[in-house]
Amino acid sequence: MRNPAIEIRGLTMLYGDVTAVRELDLAVPNGQITAVLGRNGAGKTTTLEVCAGIRPAQSGVVQVLGADPIRDRAILAPRVGVMLQSGGVPGSSRGVEFARHLAGMYAHPLDVTLLAQRLGVLDVRTAYRRMSGGEQQRVRLICALVGRPELVILDEPTSGLDPLARGLVWNLLGDLKAAGLTVVVSTHQFDEAERLADHIVIVARGAVVASGSPRELGSADADRVTFLSGMHVSTEDLSQSLGVLVSEISPGRYVAQGALPDNTTNVIQDWARDHGVVARDIVRGRRTLEDLFHEVSQ
Helix, strand or coil: CCCCCEEEEEEEEEECCEEEEEEEEEEECCCCEEEEECCCCCCHHHHHHHHCCCCCCCEEEEEECCECCCCCHHHHCCCEEEECCCCCCCCCCEHHHHHHHHHCCCCCCCCHHHHHHHCCCCCCCCEHHHCCHHHHHHHHHHHHHCCCCCEEEEECCCCCCCHHHHHHHHHHHHHHHHCCCEEEEEECCHHHHHHHCCEEEEEECCEEEEEECHHHHCECCCCEEEEECCCCCCHHHHHHHHCCEEEEEECCEEEEECCCCCCHHHHHHHHHHHCCCCCEEEEECCECHHHHHHHHCC
């Protein structure tokens, strides 16, 4: 069995009195796409910056392709591509031309023109700082990929992209994974994680709170109903009416699970009407990735 592309044991990172990452353990499989999900401030970016060698680990052990990301930075540089949320490309440079400049530093770079075409970056003359946010985003992705790395670390690479551009990024990363690339990508998009990733990690309060394949993290359990309400719901009273546990998994989002009666939806609607509460978007079926995220991220 191959060693993980990234292995983290007990990583802790502090910013003054704030604990950004708390004894985090993580193993990123080789040759797969791992999506990291978490709320803002959960510790995703700090963890990725440690893996990229931008910040030293304050506590714990971090191994990237079997090496220390700080001590072995020179060894890892040609093997690891990095795209952070900002920076990396001089504002006065022509974005695609800068990527070609980077390509000249690698022994076997990917074709910059082909990458640009795949990502829909057609403007090769405009200065990077005058490009749209989406074009800048895709230029930075080209720069992260151009060296033909074994591992690429991407911090929210599709943030701010329109649906077409997001699809181009997904397709390209899928093709590169098929060619052997290992990808770690942080995202806030549940559909992106479910479509793109082989392995999903959810981070909350600075630690990994759930991980597995999209199938493993979803549930085929039909005895589960979720609904939304912008009003106070007495979960204790509703639990008694349904005969199963009802809980608020995030503000205004509720779940009932257990041996639910066939008429559960009607019971919830009747209870809500009798109590002057509006219950909407009542859905019965499998647990979604978004459901799990809300449950474990509180």
